[in-house]
Each structure stands twice: as structure tokens, then as C-alpha cells.
Amino acid sequence: MATTHRLARVAVFALEDTAVQVVWGDAPVAPLNVTVGPRATHLGGYGRPGGVLVTGLEPTTRYDVVVESGAGDVVRLGCRTLPSPEGELLSTVACLSDLHVGSTRQGWFGTMRDRSGLPEPAPLRCARAALDEAVAWGPDLVVVKGDLTERGRAPEWRAVTPLLQEVAVPLAICPGNHDTLEGRDHEPAEVLGAAGLACAAPVDVVDLPGVRVVIVDSTAPGRSPGTIRRALPDLLDALAEADRPALVCLHHPFEPLPVPTQYPVGIPWPESWRALRKIHRVKRDVVISTGHTHRNRRLHFGHVAQAEVAAVKDYPGVWAGYAVHEGGIRQVVRRVTAPEAMGWTEYTRLTFGGVWRGYAPGLRSHRCYVLRWPGP
Structure with a gap:
């Protein structure tokens, strides 16, 4: 029928x-x-x-x-529609995370599988489409914020590195916890460096007109939660030396409360709160962009704003764009709409008995908004 x-x-x-x-x-x-x-x-x-x-x-x-x-x-x-931030558009940055190349199943019990019959596995199709759509937006820089692979295995890196090498604009990368699991075949910085790709170790800095982009390795190898201890001194130096606002990109979000408010856990309390207090003292005009939780959510810590951006490889299947103006920054989170990707991500809305379709997208006001740079 x-x-x-x-x-x-x-x-x-x-x-x-x-x-x-x-x-x-x-x-x-x-x-x-x-x-x-x-x-x-x-x-x-x-x-x-x-x-x-x-x-x-x-x-x-x-x-x-x-x-x-x-x-x-x-x-x-x-x-x-959103308001336009004040002043001239200075630069744009596209971010995506949680590609999980090498993953073959979805859901708590791994019962959801790609049955499309297409030659590329679903995570690789989704990653390719997300990169294509993000690059078509016209960014000055693309940042991939971790979990490029499912388990850090050599075949997974062999699949994802050519995809990253094809990106036609400057590219920055930080690892995620799945890239540094026990049993991994390579250290992310080593395998990416051998492919001619830069990986934060622990901090990289890219200066663009109107914004300093700071890319941070927040992984604790062998563990799912993150840590900022190793990278924090370099991060604070990069922020203190910046003569412009900053966009900080890392895999793990800073946990806002002693009791975790989502799964998986990001950078745990009280380490997260201590680091945020130091960041807040060093620099006021900071926006943080993270991944890891596979959901969209916005939080504020004083003048510091943090965005959790959902995954590429499952519902809703997104990437984020940051448009930097003289007077502020605009975030937009778009779904990847290429048919070969969206067929899979739409199916995965049924994860956890369908709870995922309400949880992962988050509120639209948490995906798309304008922030003014705070005054001195």
C-alpha cells in the first residue's frame, strides 16, 4: 500500500x-x-x-x-524577525558539534538504525550537509566543537578528516569527550595535525574583525564530564589580552548549579562556577558557545552568555551562526535541511520514546537572539 x-x-x-x-x-x-x-x-x-x-x-x-x-x-x-545589532557587520563565525562519525545506532538502547540504504552512514551524511550549509552562509571561520568521532577509532578519523579538509574557509577544532574515550586509537591533536588541521591544545586563538575567537579543549580523557583546569590559565590570558569582544568555543558547557540540570554533565560545579567568576572578572563582553548536551539552551552568568547548541547527527540536526556587529552579536541556529540528512534527523525525534522532540530543540528564543555588548 x-x-x-x-x-x-x-x-x-x-x-x-x-x-x-x-x-x-x-x-x-x-x-x-x-x-x-x-x-x-x-x-x-x-x-x-x-x-x-x-x-x-x-x-x-x-x-x-x-x-x-x-x-x-x-x-x-x-x-x-530579530532586531539588527547596532553598527556595521564585522565578521561571521559558524559553529557545529557532535558529529559522532562512526555511530551506527541511536537511542538509549541503540534500537534506532539508519535503514535508508544510502551509501554513506547517517552521521557522515549529516556532517557533510551541515558543513556545506554552514559554509554557504559565508562565514569567516568555521569552528567544530568536539565529538567528531564516536569512539576515537582510526576508521572514524579516516572518515571524518577528509570531510574537514574539504572545508573551503578557515577551520578551527576542539575535541570532545567521545574523541578522547578510553581505547581510542589516536590523540585528536595528533591525528588532526597529521591531516593539516589545527586542534586546540589546550587553547587556540583566531582574531577576526570585531571579535577574538578562543577555541578551548575542555576534555578530561577517558571521562564524559569536562574540565577547564588545564586550559583556564591560557583562556584567561587570551581574554585579558583581547582588544575586542570574545567568542569562546568549547565542547562542554559550564554547569550552572551544584545539581546537574541536564545529561550528559558538562564541566561540573564548583569548577565551572570558579572558572566563570574568573572569566567574568577578566572580561565582560564574552559569549560562550558549547555542545555536548545535544540540545539548544541559553544561560547567563552575569554579563557572560552561554549557548548550548544541539548536535549535527540527531534531531533537530543543526549548526549555529554568529554575526558580529560593532554593538553586539546575533546567534542563529538553523536546521540542516538537506534531504539525505533531514530524513535521518527527523526520524531521531522519536528518541527516548519521543521525549527528544520536545527537549532537544529548546526554545526558539534560546536558539535565535541578539546580545548587546556590555559597556565598560
Whole structure:
């Protein structure tokens, strides 16, 4: 019996100042029309998950969103674009994490498997598509924030390093806990260095117009939780010496409370709090971008903002972009909408009995927002 596809799980996933990303979890094999205010996009027959970026919009403006299919489905939504940060756009940075190349299963019991029949495994397809879409955004730098591999095995590194070597813009990398598990075949810095790729050991610095990007190794080899002890002196020096705002990129988030508020645990309390107090004393205009938890969440520690950005390899399957202006920074988290990737990530929304579809995306206000740089 043929499967009947209907327009389902339609959402405005990403907001920017002049663009919105509209996505859907399924669609009929019929033309789709996506209208955001005066902007209309016409797509051919789908019959699968997908998404579209609608551009040319005005900042801080309320828009009606209508998605119509040739099969008669109509979904109506609304959204408001973000404000533009003050001043000139100076530079852009794209971030992605948790590729987990080498992973073959999903879910607590490993019961979810890729049955697409495509030649590349799902994590590699998702990583390739995420890098392609992030680079197409036009960043000055791409940062990969750890868990490039599932277990740090040699075949996994052989699969992921050529993909990273193909990135056509400057690239910075830090390892994650999965890259430094017990039983790994290589140290991340060694295998990446042999491929001509830089890996933070423990800190790398890239200066761009308007922002210093500090890439940090937060791993504790053989353990899932992270640590900042080894990297903290170099991190504080890099922040103290910066003559511009800073974007700090690392794998593990700083835990905000003595009791962990998510799984897996990031940098545990009280180490996290002590480090954040030192960062806050050294520099006020700091944004932290992390991975590890496979969810989207925003936290504030005084003037320091921390973003947890969800994974590439499972639902919702995303990358983050940071647009640096003279007066502030804009974060946008977009879903990867390439069909070969989104078919898998949409399936993985059913992880943990479907709880994942509500937990991992987080609030849209935690994915897409504008921060003003604090005054002196």
C-alpha cells in the first residue's frame, strides 16, 4: 500500500533580522508554497521532510507565515524577525558539534538504525550537509566543537578528516569527550595535525574583525564530564589580552548549579562556577558557545552568555551562526535541511520514546537572539 504523506510538523525554526527558516517534518508529493509576508517561495513535490530559508525581510517586523501544499494542506503561523545589532557587520563565525562519525545506532538502547540504504552512514551524511550549509552562509571561520568521532577509532578519523579538509574557509577544532574515550586509537591533536588541521591544545586563538575567537579543549580523557583546569590559565590570558569582544568555543558547557540540570554533565560545579567568576572578572563582553548536551539552551552568568547548541547527527540536526556587529552579536541556529540528512534527523525525534522532540530543540528564543555588548 502506498504511503500517504501530509504536511506535518511545520514550524518557524530559525529567526534572523532579515530571514526566517521554515521547516516541516513531512509533506505530500505535491508542490509547496511558503509565504512569509510579501515573500513567496515555490517548491516542487516533496514527500519528505524539508525546509526553506526566506530572505529579504525587515528587522523587528511581525510576519504571517503560510505553508500550502498542492494536496490541499494549509498551515498558518506567525513570527517576528530579530532586531539588527547596532553598527556595521564585522565578521561571521559558524559553529557545529557532535558529529559522532562512526555511530551506527541511536537511542538509549541503540534500537534506532539508519535503514535508508544510502551509501554513506547517517552521521557522515549529516556532517557533510551541515558543513556545506554552514559554509554557504559565508562565514569567516568555521569552528567544530568536539565529538567528531564516536569512539576515537582510526576508521572514524579516516572518515571524518577528509570531510574537514574539504572545508573551503578557515577551520578551527576542539575535541570532545567521545574523541578522547578510553581505547581510542589516536590523540585528536595528533591525528588532526597529521591531516593539516589545527586542534586546540589546550587553547587556540583566531582574531577576526570585531571579535577574538578562543577555541578551548575542555576534555578530561577517558571521562564524559569536562574540565577547564588545564586550559583556564591560557583562556584567561587570551581574554585579558583581547582588544575586542570574545567568542569562546568549547565542547562542554559550564554547569550552572551544584545539581546537574541536564545529561550528559558538562564541566561540573564548583569548577565551572570558579572558572566563570574568573572569566567574568577578566572580561565582560564574552559569549560562550558549547555542545555536548545535544540540545539548544541559553544561560547567563552575569554579563557572560552561554549557548548550548544541539548536535549535527540527531534531531533537530543543526549548526549555529554568529554575526558580529560593532554593538553586539546575533546567534542563529538553523536546521540542516538537506534531504539525505533531514530524513535521518527527523526520524531521531522519536528518541527516548519521543521525549527528544520536545527537549532537544529548546526554545526558539534560546536558539535565535541578539546580545548587546556590555559597556565598560
